[in-house]
Amino acid sequence: MAENHAMTPHALAHHFDSLDQQREAGTLGMWVFLITEIMFFGGLFLTYILYRSKFPHEFVAGSHALDIRLGAFNTAVLIGSSLTMALAVYYSQVGSRRLLVTYLTLTMLLGLVFLGVKGIEYTEKFEHHHFPGADFQWEDPAQAPALDGNPGAGKVDGRHVEMFYWIYFAMTGLHALHMIIGAGLIAVLIVLAVRGRFTAEYHMPVEITGLYWHFVDIVWIFLFPLLYLIGRHE
Amino acid sequence: MYFAIFFALIALTAVTVTISFFDLGRLNAVVALTIAVFKATLVILYFMHLRYSSRLTQVVVAAGVGWLFIMIALTLSDYLTRSWL
Incomplete structure (x- = not known):
């Protein structure tokens, strides 16, 4: 008992020899989980590549209908939230409870801003009948020709544009689900941090959630150019 | 930083x-x-x-990313060389 008094209660789980070993095991375990995430997002990226190579004109047309300004704004928001998350992890390591709570809250707010903008984008897609399914409509390209020099106009098959939107909604939807889970995890961390559960010795949950949050950021770093940017030209 | x-x-x-x-x-x-x-x-x-991070973590991450590339490369080598599909 006596040797534990210097340490925060429960900082070191009994099946680890040292805090370093515990930290190492936690980090490695989280990365293994993230690799399974890379694999299933990877399957979706592969789907995107295959259908894009099959229907290049339709993907260009679909991509043109996305708002590049909202996409770029959201990219900046998410990068900002990664910065605040990295700072939160840093302040958990040095044991500053006040700054830890501040930066966790900022991270969660930025995440909610991202989801709000995504909601605006989704709403607009539903209003224009761009959500795939029975309601899907794609206006005849002959009536809406050459969107700023879009060379794909005039030979676009609406059913294949629908495929673009399937992939768009599947990938951004799954990404948004990860954001919602991440925001929920951070909310729990904020409560725990306010109660003083984290110290300079024990802050593993903050680090692990940080890894998860940055991973979700990375997924968006690829989604943004693939869905919004590279379809602007052939 | x-x-x-x-x-x-x-x-x-x-x-x-x-x-x-x-x-x-x-x-x-x-x-x-x-x-x-x-x-x-x-x-x-x-x-x-x-x-x-430790060497072990770095190797695990590199292996994960490597496998992703294998999946993409092998699938594309199939699809892109069978244009009749």
Whole structure:
């Protein structure tokens, strides 16, 4: 008992020899989980590549209908939230409870801003009948020709544009689900941090959630150019 | 340090958005993805501390990414060489 008094209660789980070993095991375990995430997002990226190579004109047309300004704004928001998350992890390591709570809250707010903008984008897609399914409509390209020099106009098959939107909604939807889970995890961390559960010795949950949050950021770093940017030209 | 990475990521985003307004043919996709890979690498190395992680963690991450490339490369080598499908 006596040797534990210097340490925060429960900082070191009994099946680890040292805090370093515990930290190492936690980090490695989280990365293994993230690799399974890379694999299933990877399957979706592969789907995107295959259908894009099959229907290049339709993907260009679909991509043109996305708002590049909202996409770029959201990219900046998410990068900002990664910065605040990295700072939160840093302040958990040095044991500053006040700054830890501040930066966790900022991270969660930025995440909610991202989801709000995504909601605006989704709403607009539903209003224009761009959500795939029975309601899907794609206006005849002959009536809406050459969107700023879009060379794909005039030979676009609406059913294949629908495929673009399937992939768009599947990938951004799954990404948004990860954001919602991440925001929920951070909310729990904020409560725990306010109660003083984290110290300079024990802050593993903050680090692990940080890894998860940055991973979700990375997924968006690829989604943004693939869905919004590279379809602007052939 | 974290702020430097943050500004680099924002700057790269601005660059990739700007470039997307110019028609470079196939290079558009190449440039956009190169910048995306570079940004992801910055996040992984510095925000996720992989640069300072143990060798074991680094190898695990490299293996995971390597497997992703194997999956993409082998699938494409099939689809892109059978144009009748």
